Amino acid sequence: MPRFAANLTFLFAELPFGERCAAAAAAGFGAVEILYPYDTAARDTRRALLANGLELVLINAPPPNYTGGTPGFAALPGGEDRFRYDIRRVLRYATELKAGLIHVMAGQSDAANAIDTLVANLQWAADAAPEQSFTIEPLNPTDKPGYALADFDLAAEVLARVDRANVGLQFDSYHAQMIHGDALAVWQRHSSRISHVQIGDAPGRGAPGSGQIDFPALFAAIDASGYDGWVSAEYTPATRRSADSLGWLRATMP
Numbered sequence: 001m002p003r004f005a006a007n008l009t010f011l012f013a014e015l016p017f018g019e020r021c022a023a024a025a026a027a028g029f030g031a032v033e034i035l036y037p038y039d040t041a042a043r044d045t046r047r048a049l050l051a052n053g054l055e056l057v058l059i060n061a062p063p064p065n066y067t068g069g070t071p072g073f074a075a076l077p078g079g080e081d082r083f084r085y086d087i088r089r090v091l092r093y094a095t096e097l098k099a100g101l102i103h104v105m106a107g108q109s110d111a112a113n114a115i116d117t118l119v120a121n122l123q124w125a126a127d128a129a130p131e132q133s134f135t136i137e138p139l140n141p142t143d144k145p146g147y148a149l150a151d152f153d154l155a156a157e158v159l160a161r162v163d164r165a166n167v168g169l170q171f172d173s174y175h176a177q178m179i180h181g182d183a184l185a186v187w188q189r190h191s192s193r194i195s196h197v198q199i200g201d202a203p204g205r206g207a208p209g210s211g212q213i214d215f216p217a218l219f220a221a222i223d224a225s226g227y228d229g230w231v232s233a234e235y236t237p238a239t240r241r242s243a244d245s246l247g248w249l250r251a252t253m254p
């Protein structure tokens with residue numbers, strides 16, 4: 001069975017940020033991801049992780065200081081200086097928090113050279129921090145209209161062009177199902193380049209079992225592929241308490 005992590009931006013969001021690590025550990029998770037850890041001093045977050053025996057799997061780049069603007073700059077021609085500034089800042093957090101992965105957000109762009117820009121920026125980041133692992137994640141156009149990376153096959157092409165061992169694909173079952181209509185088929189097509197997994201059902205982005213995705217089959221395929229990273233729960237609980245949305249986890253564990 002996969003090893004499950006909790007995304008603390010989605011799960012336990014009913015609690016103050018400072019209490020979410022303890023709640024995740026109490027629910028049985030061994031790791032967490034925090035999409036935007038930038039509002040809290042890194043040393044406080046690190047202390048909470050350590051106190052609860054949690055690994056930090058992933059944070060997002062850039063920090064969300066783009067009020068009303070594009071989610072990320074990696075695919076924005078002309079945004080290279082901003083991209084580099086953000087990556088340097090995120091690297092400081094990742095180092096202090098010992099975050100295993102940085103998800104680099106592409107941003108919204110329909111420029112003809114958006115993908116060329118994304119490739120070049122990812123190469124720059126990968127070379128600037130060769131010890132750090134990065135991911136890219138296709139996001140579905142219903143939730144993120146205009147996002148430059150909205151297709152897993154395109155993401156595979158981008159990774160082939162980037163050609164760096166420390167840049168991989170982030171597979172989110174929710175986006176895979178929304179974009180391609182069959183998350184399991186996307187997994188089978190791209191598992192060799194996947195370095196991080198997130199799960200949520202579709203449509204609706206609820207807990208596994210609330211939508212169309214066959215999670216027992218997906219978990220079996222993840223195991224069969226030899227993927228040994230974390231599988232992070234990134235969904236919106238339908239229950240008031242996130243802990244009450246974890247029936248799928250209890251059903252999955254032996």
Ligand SMILES: O=C(O)C(=O)[C@H](O)CO
Pocket residue numbers: 035060103137139172175198234
């Ligand atoms: O939306 C998602 O699925 C993500 O993982 C992003 O990081 C959120 O911005």
Ligand SMILES: [Mg+2]
Pocket residue numbers: 137172198234
């Ligand atoms: Mg995701």
